[in-house]
Amino acid sequence: MKGFIIKEFFHIFRDRRSLIILFGMPIVQILLFGFAITNEIRNVNIAVLDKARDEASERIIEKMLASGYFVMNGYLETEDEIEPIFRKGKIKAVVVFGPDLDRNLTAGGIAPVQIIADATDPNTANTIAAYAASIVRDYQADINPNVTLPLETIPEVRMLYNPELKGVFMFIPGTMTVILMLVSAMMTSISIAREKEMGTMEVLLVSPLKPVQVVAGKVLPYILLSSINATVILLLGYFVFRMPMQGSLLALMGTTLLFIITTLSLGIFISTVAQTQQMAMMMSLIGLMLPTIMLSGFVFPIDSMPWPLRVLSNIIPAKWFILILKGLMLKGVSITYLWKEVLILIMMTLALIGISVKKYAIRLA
Amino acid sequence: MTYSDPIISVDKLTKKFGSFTAVNAISFQVMKGEIFGFLGANGAGKTTAMKILIGISRPTSGTATVAGYDIYKQTEQIKKSIGYMSQRFSLYNDLTIKENIEFFGGIYGLTSRQIREKSDALVEKLGLQDKFNRPISDLPLGWKQKLAFSVALLHDPKIIFLDEPTGGVDPVTRRMFWNMIYEAAYRGVTIFVTTHYMDEAEYCNRVSMMVDGKIEALDSPARLKEKFGVNSMNDVFVRLARNQDKAKVQ
Amino acid sequence: MEIRIESISKSFGDVRALVDVTFDVNAGELFGLIGPDGGGKTTLFRILTTLMLPDSGNAVVAGYPISDYQAIRRSVGYMPGRFSLYPDLTVEENLKFFASIFGTTVEKNYELIRDIYVQIEPFRDRRAGALSGGMKQKLALCCALIHRPKVLFLDEPTTGVDPVSRKEFWEMLDRLRQDGMAILVSTAYMDEASLCDRVALIHQGKILTTDTPANITVTFGRPLYAIRTSNVYEVTRDIESYAYARTIYPFGEHLHYTDKREKPDPIELEDFLRGKGHHDIELTAIEPTIEDAFMELAETHSQILTQ
Numbered sequence: 042m043k044g045f046i047i048k049e050f051f052h053i054f055r056d057r058r059s060l061i062i063l064f065g066m067p068i069v070q071i072l073l074f075g076f077a078i079t080n081e082i083r084n085v086n087i088a089v090l091d092k093a094r095d096e097a098s099e100r101i102i103e104k105m106l107a108s109g110y111f112v113m114n115g116y117l118e119t120e121d122e123i124e125p126i127f128r129k130g131k132i133k134a135v136v137v138f139g140p141d142l143d144r145n146l147t148a149g150g151i152a153p154v155q156i157i158a159d160a161t162d163p164n165t166a167n168t169i170a171a172y173a174a175s176i177v178r179d180y181q182a183d184i185n186p187n188v189t190l191p192l193e194t195i196p197e198v199r200m201l202y203n204p205e206l207k208g209v210f211m212f213i214p215g216t217m218t219v220i221l222m223l224v225s226a227m228m229t230s231i232s233i234a235r236e237k238e239m240g241t242m243e244v245l246l247v248s249p250l251k252p253v254q255v256v257a258g259k260v261l262p263y264i265l266l267s268s269i270n271a272t273v274i275l276l277l278g279y280f281v282f283r284m285p286m287q288g289s290l291l292a293l294m295g296t297t298l299l300f301i302i303t304t305l306s307l308g309i310f311i312s313t314v315a316q317t318q319q320m321a322m323m324m325s326l327i328g329l330m331l332p333t334i335m336l337s338g339f340v341f342p343i344d345s346m347p348w349p350l351r352v353l354s355n356i357i358p359a360k361w362f363i364l365i366l367k368g369l370m371l372k373g374v375s376i377t378y379l380w381k382e383v384l385i386l387i388m389m390t391l392a393l394i395g396i397s398v399k400k401y402a403i404r405l406a
Numbered sequence: 407m408t409y410s411d412p413i414i415s416v417d418k419l420t421k422k423f424g425s426f427t428a429v430n431a432i433s434f435q436v437m438k439g440e441i442f443g444f445l446g447a448n449g450a451g452k453t454t455a456m457k458i459l460i461g462i463s464r465p466t467s468g469t470a471t472v473a474g475y476d477i478y479k480q481t482e483q484i485k486k487s488i489g490y491m492s493q494r495f496s497l498y499n500d501l502t503i504k505e506n507i508e509f510f511g512g513i514y515g516l517t518s519r520q521i522r523e524k525s526d527a528l529v530e531k532l533g534l535q536d537k538f539n540r541p542i543s544d545l546p547l548g549w550k551q552k553l554a555f556s557v558a559l560l561h562d563p564k565i566i567f568l569d570e571p572t573g574g575v576d577p578v579t580r581r582m583f584w585n586m587i588y589e590a591a592y593r594g595v596t597i598f599v600t601t602h603y604m605d606e607a608e609y610c611n612r613v614s615m616m617v618d619g620k621i622e623a624l625d626s627p628a629r630l631k632e633k634f635g636v637n638s639m640n641d642v643f644v645r646l647a648r649n650q651d652k653a654k655v656q
Numbered sequence: 657m658e659i660r661i662e663s664i665s666k667s668f669g670d671v672r673a674l675v676d677v678t679f680d681v682n683a684g685e686l687f688g689l690i691g692p693d694g695g696g697k698t699t700l701f702r703i704l705t706t707l708m709l710p711d712s713g714n715a716v717v718a719g720y721p722i723s724d725y726q727a728i729r730r731s732v733g734y735m736p737g738r739f740s741l742y743p744d745l746t747v748e749e750n751l752k753f754f755a756s757i758f759g760t761t762v763e764k765n766y767e768l769i770r771d772i773y774v775q776i777e778p779f780r781d782r783r784a785g786a787l788s789g790g791m792k793q794k795l796a797l798c799c800a801l802i803h804r805p806k807v808l809f810l811d812e813p814t815t816g817v818d819p820v821s822r823k824e825f826w827e828m829l830d831r832l833r834q835d836g837m838a839i840l841v842s843t844a845y846m847d848e849a850s851l852c853d854r855v856a857l858i859h860q861g862k863i864l865t866t867d868t869p870a871n872i873t874v875t876f877g878r879p880l881y882a883i884r885t886s887n888v889y890e891v892t893r894d895i896e897s898y899a900y901a902r903t904i905y906p907f908g909e910h911l912h913y914t915d916k917r918e919k920p921d922p923i924e925l926e927d928f929l930r931g932k933g934h935h936d937i938e939l940t941a942i943e944p945t946i947e948d949a950f951m952e953l954a955e956t957h958s959q960i961l962t963q
Contacts, residue, residue, distance in 0.1 A: 045753070047753075240738045248757045404707050
């Protein structure tokens, strides 16, 4: 067993390609996503249709421009001008202040603020809308410090627990999930498939090693490496992107380890089917990476998916892990609130390991 | 039968990869209609040398002509005058006999009429009429090889290069194949066989033996065996390798 | 008896890979399974090493039925047909790894592999992938031997290896047999048959015969002639038209000829060929080789099948 693990480390450290995937890619991806996201929401051109023209509307516009996210492109006079200005394509959003804004806000009523965003790029639109909405809400909170108020803005407000409006916070849990998936599932499945392809699996089978030992020998090194990876990503998130860490660090590490084991068991499952490295890679990329990116809520919000995809998203382990991460890091909730997600991941892992052990061939054919 | 008309002439051909000399100033001639065995262990440089002769690799120095064409300047003409068949890849398994013939005839620039005539003659000769529209994968290995050889001869090449044509093939099929080779040679096609199977060498008119990039012996198998006082080409190789080792020690 | 095979058959779809294979291998015996590629050698090895189940038939390896895969896997050494070591590990690391998965150490069984290992020891820090073909096979043999197996399975260990290394490899097997190990080795090189104690000739999944190499050539059973000529093609064609010709094959530098009659007349054949204008004919009676016997048996078998 010890010999097996040592051998795995030799394989990993002697193969430049796997080293790059293991350690280079996570850092590059995190930095890339992080900075791409922060740049995306900077200097968005907006127009304002101010029917109130009072102190409140002036202050809110000031705050928006001061945030650095928005650039004022001009004032509109009537609603009729909204559509043509969008068509020109330069403006990404129009903020409409209803009459008597000041009074409505101080009275604690519904703020007649409408944010219209160009939804040809729905993600950006969502983010812009949410940023703008939250600035309005901030202002409202400033003038009514003691009241929590419902605030009605037309676009949905998603970044409820991301008060500083940093998109990067959304992406760190997502990217971490994708990277763990890639490293753990793809690398283990490829490394097992490689033994089949090279014929060494034949020799391993004709040895007293039990299947469980072969699999454990393959998996243990990757548990360690994936944990290092997860730690690096979290440190990057914390120090470079100032990601908040609200909840228990212990719970975070525990659940991350759980997810690593889930992805490793996915990798083993793939390797019971794939006979070649190429096949293992294809299956990991198409069968795991794509759904993880598309259906986990990392890129596209699950709520806005058509119902068949929404149902499908439930079998994506990444979805549950992202929920756990957001809960622990951003909301700072206790792990007891996340028991359902944790339980689902545990069940998935057990099922995958069970199927894999059953399917694991003690013979070639 | 005597051979007097050289069709491949190689003079001090050398190929270096960095500081490593894969082919070290080899010189030899292959005569028209001859079956020439180009032997050597894996890594002795024979594949590198063959690649130069078939025009897909440039030598570092030395000269050579193949079918009268210069290996530096006339590689296109060389490629048109030679056929090539390797044990590993010869025909497309998922294409039918007809499709394979059409494809390979096409890449050598045969007209569709020529291809039709040739494939009719070929199929008749091999007795494959009823399999003409079946994929190659349905054929037994022996037939595949015969067909592959015939396809390599489709454009009437002057020289045909065979890479380990019958290694590991069953003895009966192997003989059928050598009969085809003898027939082609009889009709004037020069056969250049590269192989590391020493028993394949026994079938050739003359063989050269490459060790560490150099040609260490070149003669008919009978004379080589006589010279070294052994019974098989295998033992000739063993002797040669031993001499090499001794030379290195000295 | 260390290997006993009884009527093993195995098919893959329509392809009958093994048909009713039966033979035994004794302790201390070097047994050759000889036949061309695609003959079923690898399939039989995989069944005997418990990597595959036969469709029918039984086998006992090292005293255990092949269903008892765990017991067999502890007691046999196996070297598959293709190179099956880790190319990115060094010679020494490979050896240590294979010792560790068998729960032993290199030191414990060093005696057994010493003769072989000393030859590759100078390269022990080199990656296995960078070794020459012969060296790779020696290392693979060391790895298969490191747990001192009772039965050794070597699937085409000398394919693609240069003649010198082949020779050395067989010398090693000879020494191992003297230690009492049962060795089953497969090869497509017919000339290696003579290096075995006994051989089974296998063709298209069927065992043509099982015997000592000497006995197999004896059973060839008819006079064989070697014809030397510089014009192989025309001589072959002309002999095919000779009334008594039974078989005519190219065989290395010669043609091998058998006659339909029990007592052939070589003078008559020479006259016949001279009459066809061949004057450089050398005709000699020779002893058949294993390859001649193989072809004879293979032809007989396929005739039985077609009848």
